[in-house]
Amino acid sequence: MAFHQDWTAWYLYLVESQYYRPYVSQPSQSCRILPFFSAFGRHIELAKKISGINEKLAELLKGKNNQPDSMLFEISVALMYARNGWSVSFIPETAIKKTPDLLVEKGAESFYVECKRQAKVTEYSEIERKEWNIRWDKLVHVMSSFKTPTFLDVTFKVEVADTPQTIIASAFTEIADNGMISSGRCLENDQIIVSVDYINMDEVNKHFDKYQVSWNSPQMVALFSGGYERSGSYTQVHSPKGINAIGPDDDEHILNLFCTGVHKAYCAKWECLSDASIDKKAKDVKKLLNKAVNQAPDEGNTIVHIAYETLHGPFVEFERHKKIANSINTFDYKNKNVRAVFCHALQPSVGPEDSEWAETTIRFGLEGTIPSDILPHDLLLDEVATTISGETHWSQDLRSSASTA
Incomplete structure (x- = not known):
């Protein structure tokens, strides 16, 4: 069950129910959205310092385009930059042309940031x-x-x-x-x-x-x-x-x-x-990358962030990972100054007793850029004491399933 006409209202209902209606639950949906709202709460003081955050939240609450997932991702990316010491500003949209989502600045260095989020399932x-x-x-x-x-x-x-x-x-x-x-x-x-x-x-x-x-x-x-x-x-x-x-x-x-x-x-x-099913479910990010590059300004350096959910198991994700790496490394960036691409693989999952959130960030530096110099910490929604490993969560899932087989 969900309220498809207004996803933002539905999300807020599920969040509110955590506190006021403890027997109301839709675990498969709540596990996708609660980590975002929890992160916003943990970093509320940083969020208040982001220029344009109130206007962005107003867009979210008004249900613009009925696509809150994209806005939740944009806000979480903005917070990630703020957590890494960057001064962050949302760039107001114009009717003339598409613009990047963010401008981030630290000392003499600045980047435009464009965020794209893939649909939940293909x-x-x-x-x-x-x-x-x-x-x-x-x-x-x-x-x-x-x-x-x-x-x-x-x-x-x-x-x-x-x-x-x-x-x-x-x-x-x-x-x-x-x-x-x-x-x-x-x-x-x-x-x-x-x-x-x-x-x-x-x-x-x-x-x-x-x-x-x-x-x-x-x-x-x-x-x-x-x-x-x-x-x-x-x-x-x-x-x-x-x-x-x-x-x-x-x-x-x-x-x-x-x-x-x-x-x-x-x-x-x-x-x-x-093989055909795995290939078709392992959706590439090339179309989203193309849209992001088209929105990158001709002047100034740009960083692209792309999010997608890993819901179909490790075999699909190994195939997707290969596709993404090939697409980003061979993409024609059309003389745009794209310096890095961060892919955020998100995996909300629910079990009989609890829910989990797994997240893997895949980094691609371009034109000699070292992504970790820009974002030493590039996880979106990690909590205090989160376990961080040097491997993808689908590698962990495959090993876990093999050990219990």
């Missing part, structure tokens, strides 16, 4: 998800007729759209008919790998005997699947024994439904590891 990812939902709809009819709660683990070896719409339903039927459920064996062909396990309803019911569970939450999925991968894609359906709305019965409490138990549940985890 168009291809949305198409792939819709293709999965078609296959899930056919699968769930077969699973429910089986009348025993089950969990499927599905890997597509080719693009999802290139498989028959009944492929997973047929695989489930074959596995069930051959007594392969919870056998440790899987069904594999040229297009898919599928394994099926019974859901341990005794353990599920033991949990519900003690706790209520937030509706459609990662915790609920974890009960059905026996585990939870933060970058995994899950789909589930269940018949609840009861639903409680926690909190006052007013117009301000939504997202506050808690399940008291379930009669039956059916769940699936799916991913597509085809």
Whole structure:
């Protein structure tokens, strides 16, 4: 659930609910935005010193273009420069031509700064998800007729759209008919790998005997699947024994439904590891870089910051990293004085018990520029005592998944 007509209002509702409506929660969305607002609060005194910050906040609150993600990124970049000792000013927009977002100054040195943020997910990812939902709809009819709660683990070896719409339903039927459920064996062909396990309803019911569970939450999925991968894609359906709305019965409490138990549940985890799918989900930043360079002034030096979210797992991010490095190093900067490009890979994730924020900054110095001379500290939203390593968070994710496999 979300209020698509006014994302800023929705974000502020979620932030406010952290304090005033503790049972109102949408973890998958809150984990994307709360770190930004937390950072603004931590560095509020620095923010007050940024020229033009009030006007920028007014734009955010008015919901200009209904794109608060871009503005949140701009403000966080401005704060990052301020934290590194730069004097920061937002550059007012004009109707004549596009201008950079910021001017930063330190001593005799100055840079224009342009910020671009990629959409949360690619168009291809949305198409792939819709293709999965078609296959899930056919699968769930077969699973429910089986009348025993089950969990499927599905890997597509080719693009999802290139498989028959009944492929997973047929695989489930074959596995069930051959007594392969919870056998440790899987069904594999040229297009898919599928394994099926019974859901341990005794353990599920033991949990519900003690706790209520937030509706459609990662915790609920974890009960059905026996585990939870933060970058995994899950789909589930269940018949609840009861639903409680926690909190006052007013117009301000939504997202506050808690399940008291379930009669039956059916769940699936799916991913597509085809080369074509990975390539299409690993969206490059070349288009955003081109827009940023076009907005760079002819006079003066410019720094570009690009943000994107890493939501599809490490294999996609390794491929994206290669694309980005190639694009930035071979890009035609059109005689613009672009001195550095910083790519901010952001990974909000939610688990059964908590949420996490991972962030990797990839730096590219141009024309002999050393990026760390400009920004010795180039993380956007790190808190006090944040663990900082010298590797990407997707490398850490891959190592972690390998160790638990």
